[in-house]
Amino acid sequence: MYLMATYRIEGGAPLSGTIRASGAKNAATKQIVAALLTDEEVVLHNVPRIGDVAITADVCRALGAEVEWSGESSVRVRAANLRTVDVPVAFSGLNRIPVLLFGPLLHRHGRASVPLVGGDDIGARPIDFHVDNLRRLGATVELEGATWRAQARRLKGTLIDLPYPSVGATESVLLASCLAEGRTVIRNAAVEPEIVDLILLLQKMGALIAVEVDRTIVVEGVGRLRGAEHRILADRIEVASFAAAAVATDGDIFIEGAEQGAIMAFLNALRRVGGEFDVRADGIRFYRGGELTAVALETDVHPGFATDWQQPFVVLLTQAAGLSVIHETVYERRFGYTAELRRMGATIEIYNTCLGAKACRYRFGDHPHSALIQGPTPLRGTGMQIPDLRAGFSYLIAALVARGPSLVDGAHYVERGYSSIPEKITRLGGRCELV
Numbered sequence: 001m002y003l004m005a006t007y008r009i010e011g012g013a014p015l016s017g018t019i020r021a022s023g024a025k026n027a028a029t030k031q032i033v034a035a036l037l038t039d040e041e042v043v044l045h046n047v048p049r050i051g052d053v054a055i056t057a058d059v060c061r062a063l064g065a066e067v068e069w070s071g072e073s074s075v076r077v078r079a080a081n082l083r084t085v086d087v088p089v090a091f092s093g094l095n096r097i098p099v100l101l102f103g104p105l106l107h108r109h110g111r112a113s114v115p116l117v118g119g120d121d122i123g124a125r126p127i128d129f130h131v132d133n134l135r136r137l138g139a140t141v142e143l144e145g146a147t148w149r150a151q152a153r154r155l156k157g158t159l160i161d162l163p164y165p166s167v168g169a170t171e172s173v174l175l176a177s178c179l180a181e182g183r184t185v186i187r188n189a190a191v192e193p194e195i196v197d198l199i200l201l202l203q204k205m206g207a208l209i210a211v212e213v214d215r216t217i218v219v220e221g222v223g224r225l226r227g228a229e230h231r232i233l234a235d236r237i238e239v240a241s242f243a244a245a246a247v248a249t250d251g252d253i254f255i256e257g258a259e260q261g262a263i264m265a266f267l268n269a270l271r272r273v274g275g276e277f278d279v280r281a282d283g284i285r286f287y288r289g290g291e292l293t294a295v296a297l298e299t300d301v302h303p304g305f306a307t308d309w310q311q312p313f314v315v316l317l318t319q320a321a322g323l324s325v326i327h328e329t330v331y332e333r334r335f336g337y338t339a340e341l342r343r344m345g346a347t348i349e350i351y352n353t354c355l356g357a358k359a360c361r362y363r364f365g366d367h368p369h370s371a372l373i374q375g376p377t378p379l380r381g382t383g384m385q386i387p388d389l390r391a392g393f394s395y396l397i398a399a400l401v402a403r404g405p406s407l408v409d410g411a412h413y414v415e416r417g418y419s420s421i422p423e424k425i426t427r428l429g430g431r432c433e434l435v
């Protein structure tokens, strides 16, 4: 892990060659937490070596679980005895994982305390759904100062109707309900591939969970869960980020382990812009199919175009001819990073209005959640300060496209979610080093 480091990038070289996709950050962290639902050993393979996994492992260790790396990418978790139900305040604000610990801790010890969670500054990101759902499952949950405290003798199955298909809220209900008494029905659930992967692990551990049509998930509570072994799916955000980088730099890359099913909406958007891809048995090749042209798209929950693909795609669109339109419907302020792109020469304007047809929660109020991008614009290398994880990778792409050197400060944001970035970029012929 690199703290307070800066990437030095010399742009202008097309990316070409082969890299291997890492395991998904947003699956690995949740599955380490799921391992706390049993006192037996859970072995996870294809775990990425990233900051968020390290933080999650440390939280679980602080509670008394053994979490050990074995080999390059396997992690063994054994929570035979948990020595405390209080997540230390030191983990407040580092990421959003602690809020998922309520379910496992309530099942193991009937009590849990969790400090306020943080995460990137891309919207308000409340945890009201999580708290409401735990209460519906029978827990008392109160905020005391900066700590959430929950208690329950045994959680009881219930009907949960999510106001929005939140990834984290769906996961926290899954983790809280698979050992609850009776049946839990989650309506309007999120069905991201990482959630399905979590369900696969829980099924191996002995849970009874059905994913039905129309975003309904039905959980039949069981008496106990056991140990299991699971290989985590490839990181569809890392895949899309590198694919956007390859097409933006007019390169040609192959990503081993990339899975088509998890990125269908991205592939459609990429093809509409003028990117091309060949899906092979062991991965996907990405390259330019012709001139890049502007598109209009809206982010959405899965199976829509993921909000975490938005930032790399915006950089790609600065290289596409015409006026592109992006309507961000998942977070209310996820375009702050575009100011730095404008300094590099991009023409991007941000609007509070909905520039799209999807029903959006940010229709009213002051939410800068739509963008117009006029391309193509050459980009100039410069000094940049990374504000958050996905914006950080998009700055790397912009620096790789740009003429001249760039110093991109805040590598720790990127290292939270992407593993071995300078190594991967260098392997693809890009000039990137940590200084």
Ligand code: EPU
Residues within 6 Å of the ligand: 025, 026, 096, 097, 120, 123, 124, 125, 126, 127, 128, 129, 130, 131, 164, 165, 166, 167, 168, 169, 190, 306, 307, 308, 330, 331, 332, 389, 390, 417
């Ligand atoms: N929301 C609420 N109340 C809640 C929970 C969510 O209003 O109690 C709102 C959020 O404010 C947001 C929307 O619902 O506007 C979606 O949030 P969601 O709960 O789905 O997001 P999350 O679980 O906090 C995960 C990923 C994010 C990814 C989103 C959407 C993890 C650790 N994070 O966040 O990933 O953008 O789902 O797919 O899984 C990233 O990896 O860089 C990242 C930000």
